[in-house]
Amino acid sequence: MYGAILGDMIGAPYEFDRGGKTKDFPLFTKESQFTDDTVMTIAVADALMKQAPGAPEDAVREELVSAMHRWGKKYPDAGYGGNFGRWLRSESREPYGSYGNGSAMRASAAGWLYGTMAETRKIARLTAEVTHNHPEGIKGAEATAAAIFLARTGCGKQEIREYIIREFGYDLSRTCDEIRPAYRHVESCQKTVPEAITAFLEGTDFEDAIRTAVSLGGDCDTLTCIAGSMAEAFYGVPEELTEACRKRLPQDMLEVLDRFETVRLPRVS
Numbered sequence: 409m410y411g412a413i414l415g416d417m418i419g420a421p422y423e424f425d426r427g428g429k430t431k432d433f434p435l436f437t438k439e440s441q442f443t444d445d446t447v448m449t450i451a452v453a454d455a456l457m458k459q460a461p462g463a464p465e466d467a468v469r470e471e472l473v474s475a476m477h478r479w480g481k482k483y484p485d486a487g488y489g490g491n492f493g494r495w496l497r498s499e500s501r502e503p504y505g506s507y508g509n510g511s512a513m514r515a516s517a518a519g520w521l522y523g524t525m526a527e528t529r530k531i532a533r534l535t536a537e538v539t540h541n542h543p544e545g546i547k548g549a550e551a552t553a554a555a556i557f558l559a560r561t562g563c564g565k566q567e568i569r570e571y572i573i574r575e576f577g578y579d580l581s582r583t584c585d586e587i588r589p590a591y592r593h594v595e596s597c598q599k600t601v602p603e604a605i606t607a608f609l610e611g612t613d614f615e616d617a618i619r620t621a622v623s624l625g626g627d628c629d630t631l632t633c634i635a636g637s638m639a640e641a642f643y644g645v646p647e648e649l650t651e652a653c654r655k656r657l658p659q660d661m662l663e664v665l666d667r668f669e670t671v672r673l674p675r676v677s
Contacts, residue, residue, distance in 0.1 A: 411640025412516040416445040419632035425625040444486040445513045445633045451479035453517035503541035509600035511540035512548035513630045516637035519556025520672040528557045548597025551576045559641035562676035578602040593626045604634035614643040
């Protein structure tokens with residue numbers, strides 16, 4: 409999950425095109441802090457680790473909803489979107505048909521905890537549909553987790569690209585140079601996940617993937633969170649960036665991260 413959280417932290421100061429759409433920027437500033445993307449990534453991981461593989465879907469859903477509400481109340485000012493913020497504050501726990509990119513940014517744990525693609529995609533679907541039960545919201549979460557699964561199990565980028573196009577129908581034909589000039593702040597899966605995947609595919613190492621994602625602009629904390637989650641699975645995360653991440657997280661999140669590192673399945677290099 410370090411890749412997702414670092415993407416969130418590094419991208420946050422440059423959201424709304426504040427980074428000038430360039431790869432040349434300081435990785436960390438005083439504004440490099442976690443947002444709702446990290447809180448919900450932690451919440452989903454916390455929930456999934458409490459349910460054994462093969463647990464009933466209803467039990468997984470209930471754990472996910474409880475964890476999201478619990479972590480949301482711990483960090484109520486993390487920058488949640490309007491609809492999701494209202495859901496967190498509501499007594500109702502029903503999904504609300506969203507296709508926002510929040511379903512994809514919080515799905516990274518599903519890519520690491522399961523031994524098959526079928527189980528990975530099923531759990532990613534569950535993590536989305538408790539709130540984002542629009543087909544595009546579900547697709548974004550599944551595509552993100554699937555790319556992580558493929559990357560961590562040793563698949564090459566061309567194989568990952570072909571799988572995503574075949575299974576999810578995303579258009580990955582544009583380069584980042586083609587995307588960047590007209591790209592603006594859009595919070596849908598449809599306008600975030602393909603761009604995040606493209607940034608990951610073009611990156612030459614973990615840091616370059618992060619910089620490439622930020623350079624696209626728009627909702628770049630979430631976009632870079634998604635791209636970073638894939639880049640971690642493919643490249644791993646440099647130790648110095650892991651330490652920089654940990655210094656910016658509270659103890660309760662570090663405890664979840666440490667537990668996750670002990671139970672997640674290994675990355676095939």
